[in-house]
Amino acid sequence: MITVALKGLLGRKLRATLTAFAIVLGVAMISGSFVLTDTLSKSFDGIYHESYKSTDAVVSSKQAVKTEDGSTETPAFSAAVLKQVESLPGVRTAQGSIEDEAQLVGKSGKPIGSADDGIAIAVDTSADQSQNPLKLVSGRWPSGDGEVAIDKSTAEKEHFEVGQTVGAFADGPVRKYEVTGIVRYGEVDSIGGATITVFDLSTAQRLFDKQGKLDLIRVSAKTGVTEAELVRQIRPLLTATTEVKSAEAQASSDSKETQSDLNFIKYMLLGFGGIALFVGSFVIANTLAITVAQRMRELATLRTLGASRRQVLGSVVLESVVIGIFGSAIGLFLGLGIAAGLNAILKATGVDLPSESLVFSGRTILVSLGVGTLIALLASLRPALRATRVEPIAAVREGAVMPTSRFARYALGVSLVVIAAAVALSSWSVFAHGLEIKVRLFGLGGGILLLFVGVAMIAKRLVRPLAYVLGIPGARLGGTAGKLARQNAMRNPSRTASTAAAVMIGIALITFVAVLGQGVRSSFTSAVNELFVADYTLIGSGEGAPISNKAAQAVAKAPGVQVVSEIRSAEARVGDKKILITGVDGNLTKTVHMTWTKGSSSVPAQLGRDGAFVTDRYADDHSLQVGSSLRVKTPTGQSLRLHVDGIFDEPQGGSPFGPVSISTGTFDRSFANHDNDLTLVNVNGGPTAENTTALESSIAAFPDAEVQTRDEFKDGKLKGLTMMLNILYLLLGLSVIVSLFGVINTLVLSVFERTREIGMLRAVGMTRRQVRRMVRHESIVTALIGAALGMGIGVFLAALVTRAVSDYGIGFSIPFGSLAVFTAVAVAAGMLAAILPARRASKLNVLEALQYE
């Protein structure tokens, strides 16, 4: 029997290959994301360990409240600690440093890289450099004001040499520095895509407003003193905002943020790989079901020759498992190839990472092969069970049909129950009170998968009406070929349904994302339209990172400026939750149109030292009224006691304010970072070209800041959303591609099954072109059925979710333009999938086809 199964597979190479592709892409995604994230993770680990290579213990500042964005809100500690550490008996050397963020300016005048990528490091360059992770490649260390060293990779890319002048800025305007040296980070020329700017210690302390302070002390132990002993000796010196760790522990804690970013990417990619495999399982199940039906005579013959039901079952399952292993193996290496390609691209774009080779771990191989094979195995069970029900008599009976399942009469009921359960689970997940976000997401995910299964089960009942309607354009345009195509799509509803169901899944998820995206877009747009009454805003160019408040001071001096209002924010703990606290000034209501539930527009100007206003949602959730008090704990370790002065009615699309807003004065006293999220400006004469030019030239020294009008601000923010949507479309598009292999498979099998019919059509005068058109239109109708079902599900799910989160800035709005595009894409995909089967059909030899049994 095993031989029969394997020989049969070899005899159907094309089908086996096409079916294998149902798995290849999903597995490739899994193995690719493992390899890529493993490799990156190893590289970054290397970087962090390099940082403390010759170090035994690290003293660093500690946040009183851990924030997501760790670096900017970490307070520096007194430089006196260094002297104390140096005097400890176990310490050989100790080196204090400032580690902050600064950006270099390229020769074009634009900042190099994004705000997050500008690393600033300063050490006492007159002392022992053995612990410094930076090594001089050429030139000398900077000393005193006006000198910097930069990393080799940036120097090469931007053509800077020792002796030249480079612009750099941190918390203030750009200043010119002389490049006195080129450095390397350990063994590599740069860290990822980051730029490194090295300052003299005292320069950095002034620049970052950390006079007499340090961010980090690297300590090396005397011979014979263990790390643990060293840490023990240092510990008594620590204050509330400092901590000491062994170098090893410090490196792992430094890499934690990167690791969690990488894990996020990994799980996201794995998720999309999983979706592609889920779609692949539909494709495999459907292909096998058709194959089993077509091989009925063969299976029955095997039964008459004495094969048991179990053997028949085994042969079908085996066939699928072999396809699964084959597909997974290809996918595994395809994934490796993709990861290698991406790595090469990273390298080519100058993101130099220390690790040379890809990490191809046993886990990657095991999981990729295992998951792919398992999916193929599971997908084969239903068709295999059907195959066992073929009676031996079918071997001799002309025109025998597949026996229907014993459970066929319950099919409708079962599918309705599945759909109902799916809807119930999804609704519970999004509407139920007090669930953890993880539970909600898993519940929703499970509900969606279940919904796909339920709709796929019931789809065969929808195929006829859908094919009829969706086939109308084809029947009109394609003449008889188009009409026959429509009827072909309708003649075996369960086959068309399962094929379309695979397409449905991808399209449903794409639609879901598109509708949510549109919801965000429209509520964001209306929120901006409502709130933003300023003429201009200053905002970080590119990703909109916060910019120095010195830019606000600069812009205030521009001609014609009437009002400047600054908005900045930071994370802090209120009660047991970390929330965003916004700092606002008295000019706020001249630039932002706010509606007050309690209080009036005079509130922001009168916040004073302890006043705060809160959003209505936050007030509702925490039963706050005017006069209620709030306790805030900031990352720098300060405690604030605030009283609520007003309640602000926040629009659905959000606002620039966190749940709690305080005066800039209080904000600056309580938080380390004083950069502005937004700097709103009103100008005489409103937004005009002259005013724009005037504002732009006033902030020429702040290359990371951009002047935007309301519309530019909206477009800029939405650009990021569009990009994110496009990435999601791309990743979900993969599962649509997988489903196309299903369409190809079904068509190839149908063409094969209808060989004699096609022969007859050709004999009575159908041209090859018409045959191709017939197959193509059937493919299009199938794809459109999938698209129609998918869009229906996608819109439904999005409606459910937006209803549940309507408080959180997502309204429900159908992006008809996008849906039209998806429909066009479905048509194009159908045409693409039909190429091979249509060619096969049209190339059939008429005579042989007519005599085909």
Add this chain to the structure above:
Amino acid sequence: MEAVQIYPEPYERVSVPVVSAENLTRRYGSGETAVDALRGVSVEVATGELTAVMGPSGSGKSTLMHILAGLDRPTSGEVRIADTAIGNLNDSQLTKLRRDHIGFIFQFFNLLPMLTAKENIVLPMSIAGDKPEAGWLEELTAKVGLTDRLTHRPSELSGGQQQRVAIARALVSKPTVMFADEPTGNLDSRTSSEILELLRDSVESYGQTTVMVTHDAHAAAIADRILFLADGLIVKDIGPSSAHEILEALEEVTTR
């Protein structure tokens, strides 16, 4: 009593040929395993006549029909259908020629299961983008006795009814010549007679030139002319004959 004439003179042709073939050979495969299905056949099919082609299995009768109908190409020799030499036609020209000039009836009916009887009948015309003339479809369906079966699908029709649909489909475009490949091969004897009557009737009523390949002497008995093939050659060419005469002739060419 007159003796049965076993070797009649070649049948006298009175009308113009619509299909003609000269020196057809057809070789399948190559080298040692090559098979010569036709080894030099010349034939003319006259307008308005029903020509039956008979012969034992492997005699080349099906091959001859396929070539005459433009479904297969000869290894050598020339075929003309409706004044067109088909040797140099490409696939789409040949398809168009079939569409315009040839009708087919198959042993296994070859109807499209998802179309109704009526849709099956007009299929060749709709493929060509045409419609039957007013009244013609009604006349035709009445002739084949399907007027009240037109909305049925093939699965709802008996074998005889399905073959009637197939005949109507072959006739609907008023082809220059109609080819029938074992039209009764898949039917019981009573139904066979009805189908044969219908075929004969279409020759009588519409002057439909017809070529029929058959095993069945009763079927051949309705023909105006019967060609016997053996080993890839026409070995006998007789006029209207009884089933009995045909059987004897067949016996003779088979055991030759």
